[in-house]
Amino acid sequence: MNSTQLLPHGVATESRLANSVLVDVILDVGRSASPVKHRSEHCIERHIATWLAVTGRSLPSRGDAVEQFRHSLESIPEADARIREEMFSCIISPLDGESVAEWVSACARRLHARVHHWYPLWVGAAWFALDWCRDNGYRDLVFVARDALPFHTAARTLQAGGDCGAVEIHVGHSFRDDEGRRQLLFPTGILREPRLAVLDSGCYGSVAAEVLRGRSREDTAVLHFVSRNPSIFGYLNQLNAARALDPSLDSGRVRDFAVFAIDTVEALPKPYRLERLPNGSVQAVVLDLLSFVLGLSVLEEVAVLSRQPPDFSELQAHADDLCRRYCKGEELGLFDSPIPAQAPPQSDLHGIEIHPVLPQRNLF
Template identity: 35%
Template sequence: MSSRRGGAAAVLAAAPRVPAGDVPAWLTGLLTECPGPDAASASAAWAGIGEHWIARWCAITGTPAPAMDDAIRDFIQTMRGEGDLSEVQLAQVCHAIDPGRGHTLADGAGSAIERFLWRVRPWLPLWVSFAHWVVRWCVHRRRRHVLFLARDMLTTYLTARRLDLKLSTGLDIRLAHASRADHGALADVLGLREGEWFEPERVALVDSGCYGTVMSRLAGQIDAGTSAEEEAACLFYFSRNPKIFGYLNYLLSPSILELDIAGTDVADFVIYAGDLLEAMPKPYRVVRTESGLAAEPQDLLTFCLGMAVLKEVDDFVAAGPLISIPQAQRRALELYNAYANASGNRMHADSLLFHTPAPQQLPADYGFEALDFQSFPPQNEIFGSAPG
């Protein structure tokens, strides 16, 4: 066993709860140990993947695996508890991945993973493209510290870590376990151990998107006492806050300009794309303990699907090459066409996890009230910083 796996085993020995600061090593170790495809039949190969993640879940939690029907019930309860999807969206997700009855747990989990990944794969280039853009932008703008808000950003965080190794950028890339439900001190959400210290130095905060209420609190902690040019940059995969950069908003801006005047709702698709990323099953949840924040595995099926998605993204980045911005724009438009035609075309509908964006309510605290557009990175880098 390599030293890397040995380190992961040491982290896993502390399960079922993993300190927040050890989550990156824990996830990396799990992904390293996942078997690749073999020469068996497709169904047997997926059952083998399901069996692998079931064994990992049982070893981590110290509990026996449930029956398949119970695993599906627990998955539904977890997804509903996360609050990222409407009831209609949740029903569509369950219909899309339901392996049917009468399967063994390994066969059922493997089938659910296969059905889920089939619908997720077309989105991987956009997630990886966003992570690649973040890394390049931070290098170009000398943003040394890059904080990805867990857990929605697990896919892009792991991608950025792998890209950082490939490109040798020297960036300090971390997970910040801030959320709407629990938002502690900076050292708390970063999972710093006793004696560790984090001195913010030209920080970029990266999140899935929407309005930025969580990010605004974190940015406020980091920006305390800093000069205007040192304020944290806030990078979103998608945005409903006009003061926060949204990668997909800009990626699709030519299509929005062209197609919205024809009566289509491309902007709604941006929200849909954000819902999809945020709805990815999270392999762990964050809990507060006496010693700080910690991660513990989700229910069995959520864990299996979440780890399978992370493995798929990791393999995609390792295989390369990365796509260009124009290629990402074309992929986004292809996905928009599937979304726009889902209601009238069964083939398009079957390729989606769900068909509509969730309605969003404007939060009471919109965030960033005191900031203007011209001093808010990266908006000023895009639109220019000259007043007028």
């Protein structure tokens, strides 16, 4: 991922991710995940050592680590103060007399206890995307933005098992410039591939609209984990379709379940963010110690679960069970209710008309 293609509202130019090696280190986490040791303190110490090496910083005190993590939470644009405080309370372990590594391990256990229910569905979404691309002749699949890192990790691990055919998987990024315009950073040449599929966490399709600019709709597929756009396929929407007709469940809670699902994956701690340099290039910037280690820890959990292809009937049953539990008010994430919806401006969705995009067009 040394060279990337920047697309500011349909005008393709060349740019570079200035420190792509850093992102490669993060994306390689699945390759070293051990089914036995991935939750051990040794694993956390390894992630801490990686953070120290790539940042050149010294190990912060627990108090400083807490404040730096709180500052990173404040950078989540969609989350209000209530949501951030709920996330903080869910993750942060009391500051007892343990070492920094022991304390970070305790925070990781608290995080996993809250979000592990969703891991099988993230693996299932990655498997569906790979399987669909293989069956329909799509050689390139791009996982878009940091929110899609769990799906990318799952796909990469599943591919290592050799069951997904010749599908090339890539990571692209999405961010907004100083003027609020969405920009995509994709591997160079990908947009010129004859057939291209992208997987985004969701949910309205502003990223898909950018990808479709200048490309044939017939040769471009868009998959979302959760979709709120009837033109775009949503993996969890498909799994959850029958629950919307279940008279024993509150229809409003069923709708909220899909929103809550995407909020959960998008609110996960991220190892890095992107920023534009004065010379116009874009670089990855490592976040605070806790965000970095917790982000890698989640990816490692997903990688371990992806050692074997998922069973669709089991995934369906798991999604049904989660939806029922959510409708009953059980705690299944980092906050109690969905983040208030913020639909993008209509201009961001230009190009996503009422005509469905593949695979939505073929499936429904």
